[in-house]
Structure formats: C-alpha cells, structure tokens
Amino acid sequence: MAPRVLVSDALSETAVQIFRDRGVEVDFQPDLGKDKDKLLEIIGQYDGLAIRSATKVTDKVIAAATKLKVVGRAGIGVDNVDIPAASKKGVIVMNTPFGNSITTAEHAVALMFAVARQLPAADASTQAGKWEKSRFMGVELTGKTLGVVGCGNIGSIVASRGVGLRMRVIAFDPFLSQERATQLGIEKVELDELYGRSDFITLHTPMTDKTRGMINKDALAKMKSGVRIVNCARGGLIVEADLAEAIKAGTVAGAGVDVFETEPAKDSPLFGLDNVVCTPHLGASTTEAQENVALQVAEQMADYLMRGAVSNAINMPSITAEEAPILTPFVKLAECLGAFAGQVTEEAIHSVEILYDGLVSQMNTKALTSATLAGLMKSQMADINMVSAPIMAKERGIQVTEAKRDKSGVFDSFIKLTIVTEKQTRTVAGTVFSDGKPRFIQIKGINLDAEIGEHMVYTTNNDAPGIIGLLGTVFGKAGVNIANFQLGRNKRGGDAIALLYVDSPVPEALLDEVRAYKEIHRAMPLKFDMPSAE
Numbered sequence: 001m002a003p004r005v006l007v008s009d010a011l012s013e014t015a016v017q018i019f020r021d022r023g024v025e026v027d028f029q030p031d032l033g034k035d036k037d038k039l040l041e042i043i044g045q046y047d048g049l050a051i052r053s054a055t056k057v058t059d060k061v062i063a064a065a066t067k068l069k070v071v072g073r074a075g076i077g078v079d080n081v082d083i084p085a086a087s088k089k090g091v092i093v094m095n096t097p098f099g100n101s102i103t104t105a106e107h108a109v110a111l112m113f114a115v116a117r118q119l120p121a122a123d124a125s126t127q128a129g130k131w132e133k134s135r136f137m138g139v140e141l142t143g144k145t146l147g148v149v150g151c152g153n154i155g156s157i158v159a160s161r162g163v164g165l166r167m168r169v170i171a172f173d174p175f176l177s178q179e180r181a182t183q184l185g186i187e188k189v190e191l192d193e194l195y196g197r198s199d200f201i202t203l204h205t206p207m208t209d210k211t212r213g214m215i216n217k218d219a220l221a222k223m224k225s226g227v228r229i230v231n232c233a234r235g236g237l238i239v240e241a242d243l244a245e246a247i248k249a250g251t252v253a254g255a256g257v258d259v260f261e262t263e264p265a266k267d268s269p270l271f272g273l274d275n276v277v278c279t280p281h282l283g284a285s286t287t288e289a290q291e292n293v294a295l296q297v298a299e300q301m302a303d304y305l306m307r308g309a310v311s312n313a314i315n316m317p318s319i320t321a322e323e324a325p326i327l328t329p330f331v332k333l334a335e336c337l338g339a340f341a342g343q344v345t346e347e348a349i350h351s352v353e354i355l356y357d358g359l360v361s362q363m364n365t366k367a368l369t370s371a372t373l374a375g376l377m378k379s380q381m382a383d384i385n386m387v388s389a390p391i392m393a394k395e396r397g398i399q400v401t402e403a404k405r406d407k408s409g410v411f412d413s414f415i416k417l418t419i420v421t422e423k424q425t426r427t428v429a430g431t432v433f434s435d436g437k438p439r440f441i442q443i444k445g446i447n448l449d450a451e452i453g454e455h456m457v458y459t460t461n462n463d464a465p466g467i468i469g470l471l472g473t474v475f476g477k478a479g480v481n482i483a484n485f486q487l488g489r490n491k492r493g494g495d496a497i498a499l500l501y502v503d504s505p506v507p508e509a510l511l512d513e514v515r516a517y518k519e520i521h522r523a524m525p526l527k528f529d530m531p532s533a534e
Contacts, residue, residue: 003069003305004045008033009052011074015294022302024048040064048072048301051080059085070304072297075284076100078314087315094300094312097388098153099293104283105157108202108232109165111256114277115228116141116200118254121275139199139253142166147198149191149214150205150233151176151184152381152392158202159186170194173205173396174380177350178422180397188348195222200230206381207234217242226253232283235259244269247276258283314385327363330415333430333438334368336452336528337417338375340428340440343526344458347421351399352376360413361404369402372417414441440486446497448488453501456526457511461519463489463496470517471498478510 002025007016010030019026027046032039033055043049043065050072051057057071062085071081073095086093114120117138125132146162148155151173162169169186172194181188194201201223205211215229215238229252231238240261246252247270254275260268263281270276284290296312303309310316334354354372356365373389384392393400407413416429429442430452440450444460461467468487475482484501506525514523 003047005048005050005301005305006032006043006046007050008039008055009050009074010054011050011052011294011298012291014291015050015074015298018295018298019302022306024302024305043068048305050074050297050301053077053080055080057081057086062086062089062091065089065091070094070301072301074099074290074293074297083315092304092310092316093314094297094304094310095314095385096293096296096300097312097385098391099296100284100289101153101157103286103289104232105154105161106286107258107279107283108154108158108204108230108256109161111230111232111258111277111279112141112146112200112202112228115230115254115256115275118275120277141200144168144199145170145197147171147194147201148186149173149194149201149203151181151186152204152395154233155202155204156184156395158204159184162186167200170197173348174346175349175377175393175396175398177348177397180395183397192222195219196224198224198227200228202230203233203237205233205237206384207236208380210379212236213239215239215243217245220246220252223252225251228252228254228256230256232256232258235261235263235265241269244273247273312385312388316386327367329432329436329438330360330363330368330413331371333432334371334415335375336438336440336530337415337428337430338372339378339528340375340443340458340526341417341419341426342376342379344524345419345421345426347423349376349396349398349419349421351401351420352393353401353403353418353420355403355405355416355418356413357405357409357416358407358411358413360415361406365402365404368415369400372415373400376419411441416442440499443488443497443499444490444495446488446490446495448486448497448499450486450499451484451501452528452530453483454528454530455502455505456528457498457500457502457506457514458522458524458526459498459500459514459520460522461496461498462521463491463493464519467496467498467519470519471500471514474510474514475500475502475506478507478513480504480506480510 002023004025005019007028016026016028043061047067048070052074059082068091070092076095076097078095081093083093118136122136144167146167146169148159148171151171159169163185170189171186172191176188178188256277258279259281300311354369370386370389373393374384374386377384411431414429414431419426430438430440432438438452481503482500483503486499489496511523514520
C-alpha cells in the first residue's frame with residue numbers, strides 16, 4: 001500500500017507532483033493548516049505531513065497522528081513543530097536549511113540600501129505630491145564598513161555582496177577561521193571591535209541563549225555613532241525598545257528590520273520612527289526560494305517514505321535500520337562530546353580531530369562525526385542538525401579529520417575529540433558502558449568517570465584540599481542538589497577538574513560565588529540534550 005502524505009500548507013503543484021512521481025499518494029489541502037480542529041481530525045490517516053509555517057504541529061497533533069512517520073518543513077525554521085513530542089513518538093522532522101539563503105541575503109542588502117537612502121519615506125513623500133529633495137540626504141555604501149554578525153551560509157553571501165559593493169567587510173563568528181575569512185576577502189574580528197568600527201551592522205546569527213537580546217542597550221553603547229542596523233535573522237536578537245531609544249537619541253541613524261520579537265508584529269517600539277524600514281518577515285519571500293524549498297522537502301520526504309533515506313533530519317542521524325541499535329548510543333556520546341567542547345570553547349575553532357578507538361572504529365563513523373559537529377556548533381547555531389553540521393563546518397573553514405585504530409586501552413570502544421583553536425588545544429573523550437549510557441572518561445588529559453546529565457557544572461582548579469567541601473557547601477546553601485560529583489587531576493598538586501551533575505539549572509549568581517574563591521580558576525554551566533532525572 002502506497003504511503004500517504006498530507007500537504008497542509010501552500011506548496012507548488014510541481015512539488016506535489018514529485019510525491020506522485022515517486023509513488024506517494026498525496027492529499028493537497030493548502031489551507032488546512034489554519035484549521036487546527038480539522039487537522040487533528042484527519043492527521044491519523046497519513047504517513048507524512050508537508051508544511052510551511054502556517055501549520056502548527058503541536059503535541060496534540062503528534063498524539064493524534066497514529067501513522068505519522070515524517071514531518072517535512074519547507075524552510076529552515078521548525079518553531080512550529082514540537083520536536084520533543086515528535087522525537088518521543090519516533091516521528092522524523094526534516095527541514096530545508098539551504099533553500100532560502102540567496103533570497104534572505106539579498107533582502108538584507110536591499111534593506112541596507114533602503115536605510116542608507118531612506119527610500120520608503122522618500123517614495124511616500126513623492127507620491128503624496130511633495131518634492132522634499134533636501135530632506136532625504138542619504139549615505140553611500142561604497143567605502144563604508146559593513147559588520148556581519150554570523151558568517152555562515154547566509155552571512156557569507158551578504159559578506160561577498162558587501163565586498164562587491166566595495167565596502168570594507170568585517171565579521172564576527174565563533175566558528176569562522178582565518179582561512180575562510182581570507183577566502184571571502186573579509187576581516188575576522190571580535191564582536192566588540194565590530195560594534196566599534198561598523199557603519200552598517202547586519203545580523204545573520206541564529207537564536208540561542210547566547211544571542212537572545214544581543215543588540216541591547218549595552219551593545220548599542222559600544223557602536224559607532226550614526227550606525228545603521230539590519231536584521232533579517234531572528235526578531236529576538238534585538239531588544240526593540242533599546243534600539244528605538246538609540247534611534248530617537250540619534251546615536252543609531254537607521255534600521256532595517258524584517259523580523260520582530262513578536263510576530264505577527266502588530267505593534268513595536270520601532271514603528272513610526274524616522275528612517276526605520278520594516279518588512280513583514282519577507283526574507284524568504286521570493287518565487288525562487290519558495291519553489292526551491294518546496295521541491296526539496298517533497299524529494300526528501302518521498303525518499304524517506306519510499307526508500308528509507310534520511311536527509312536534513314532535525315532529530316535523527318542518517319543511520320540505516322540495521323545500524324541503529326548499536327550505533328545510536330555512540331551517536332549520543334559523540335553529540336555530548338561535541339556539546340562539551342562547544343560550550344567551553346570561546347575562541348574560533350581551527351580544526352577538529354576525532355579518534356575512534358576499538359569497536360566504534362568499525363561503525364558508521366560518518367554519522368558519528370556529523371553528530372560530534374552538530375553538538376559542537378549547537379551552542380551557537382540552534383537550527384543545526386547532523387546533516388547540515390559538516391556543511392556549516394566546511395563553510396567556516398574548520399578542518400575536520402577522523403582517525404581509527406584498534407583497541408588500545410581498557411575500554412572496548414571510546415571516542416576522543418580534539419579541538420584546536422588559535423590559542424589552545426582542548427581534548428575530551430568518552431565511552432558507552434553496557435547500560436547504553438554515555439560517560440566522559442577524560443578531559444584535558446585528566447582521567448575521570450563522569451555520568452552525563454542534562455545540567456552540569458564544570459570547574460577547573462589547582463589540586464588542593466577542601467575543593468569538594470567548598471563546592472558542596474556553596475551548592476547546598478543555594479538549594480542546588482548535586483546528583484553526581486566526579487573529580488580528576490593530572491598529578492598531585494597539579495591541575496584538577498570537577499564535573500558536577502545537578503538536578504536543575506544553576507543560577508549565574510551561584511556560579512559567580514564559586515568563581516570568587518581563589519582556589520577555583522573557572523566555573524561554567526553545561527547543558528546536554530539528555531532526559532531529565534526523575
């Protein structure tokens with residue numbers, strides 16, 4: 001019996017035909033996504049669901065989808081899909097991360113021009129019968145400094161367009177290597193330097209805990225007077241009230257905003273301000289982009305439903321059915337190793353070296369490497385997945401190498417990750433025990449045996465008496481329960497580390513208290529995509 005797919009948002013007829021040509025039965029109801037009750041009523045009949053942004057795939061929809069195997073999102077953002085609910089039920093969620101790149105980059109450049117020359121206001125004035133030539137004095141882009149925050153797929157396209165416009169392009173991206181920057185013809189800088197030097201700033205970074213609200217009062221105070229800011233990435237990157245105040249004060253000369261803190265944006269502190277150009281999330285709104293992502297999602301879903309091929313999956317690696325039982329625990333380990341390195345590394349990464357030792361060296365290491373890179377880059381790139389991670393790493397000029405060897409120690413298998421930055425080399429290793437749970441077995445060359453939990457704290461210190469008591473006392477007074485506490489040192493009186501597995505997120509004030517002790521060199525929170533302890 002042929003698999004059935006429901007298309008509940010507006011995909012092109014060409015995309016719908018792809019399903020039919022591949023032997024998939026397709027039900028094209030492009031307005032159904034707006035009718036939550038009707039969707040809940042019929043979703044149980046389908047093996048696949050193809051959507052854009054209008055359809056909300058909630059936990060209720062997932063629960064009602066008794067046959068559903070795959071959700072395909074034509075576009076990059078999957079905020080309208082309950083990923084944990086889908087994962088728990090074994091529903092694969094796919095997206096199309098690269099189909100909108102050119103279109104979004106071009107919209108950012110269009111907003112730069114619009115703000116530089118005050119085009120919308122000048123158009124409205126002229127069409128109203130006025131002739132206010134002296135009112136709309138603009139600035140040239142040529143010779144100005146363009147600061148690109150986030151130099152991945154879209155940001156690098158904007159950077160290259162800026163170079164073509166004879167702008168001086170500088171960029172900040174934690175994963176941008178000097179080699180990649182040189183290849184693009186741009187200068188790699190730190191974020192504060194970018195703020196201080198840029199005449200135009202364009203944002204192309206995903207929304208993460210680190211980037212949310214990054215353009216705030218403090219950041220704006222570091223910027224050159226008269227800067228113009230463009231955001232075609234995510235609305236929450238900018239604190240709109242702070243930007244509005246800076247525009248009113250004249251320290252920011254203008255802004256082009258395509259995305260907002262709340263969407264649809266019915267009201268914003270930015271509305272009505274002089275030289276603020278606002279568009280309703282049009283970054284991906286071109287005929288070409290909409291067609292590209294529609295065709296791509298249809299091909300991906302049909303390939304999975306008819307042949308079992310998985311590509312651009314948010315919540316599942318590219319693993320065959322035969323490999324899954326053995327490989328899956330090591331995929332989680334690889335992801336955790338990458339996540340650890342990504343969270344503790346602040347400098348740009350030059351290279352990634354992954355050693356597979358023992359039985360794991362005979363497995364599908366391509367999937368494991370992809371999982372490692374996804375974990376490594378996830379702290380900076382929320383939308384990354386195992387398929388896109390290697391591409392993103394390559395775009396940023398990160399060299400990735402694998403090595404395999406026969407069993408060399410007490411463990412039947414282990415994975416060792418080495419991160420090389422411009423300032424240091426960092427290593428972390430782990431294995432999977434017989435219970436299927438991943439564990440850290442070495443950090444910075446220091447051996448230990450640490451269970452991995454959702455919330456952890458990593459500390460470094462000199463090996464000295466009293467550290468266990470100190471940490472236990474501080475955490476206990478704050479009411480934070482330590483579920484597991486592991487220590488390690490390289491030698492007596494030498495360097496030491498501690499990993500604390502805690503039951504809940506650790507308040508920053510508590511970490512500041514720990515850092516205040518002279519015995520502690522570093523204390524930082526870690527978060528891993530692991531089930532919460534009951």
